[in-house]
Amino acid sequence: MAKSGPAKIAQEVRQEAKKITWPTRKETFVSTGMVFVMVFLAAIFFFLIDQLLSTAVKAIFN
Structure with a gap:
């Protein structure tokens, strides 16, 4: 293996x-x-998914 010193690097x-x-x-x-x-x-997408899941969880627990 060849040596590589600081100058070579x-x-x-x-x-x-x-x-x-x-x-x-x-x-x-x-x-x-x-x-x-x-x-x-991406922000709009995640906001819409969050709203959808929030509505679904509220519907399940009410």
């Missing part, structure tokens, strides 16, 4: 960091918007 990290492609401003805004939409939809 730092060199490999720099090489890998050069391969990073950052998203554009537009891609960032679109992704953020999609996250907000999905969170909103």
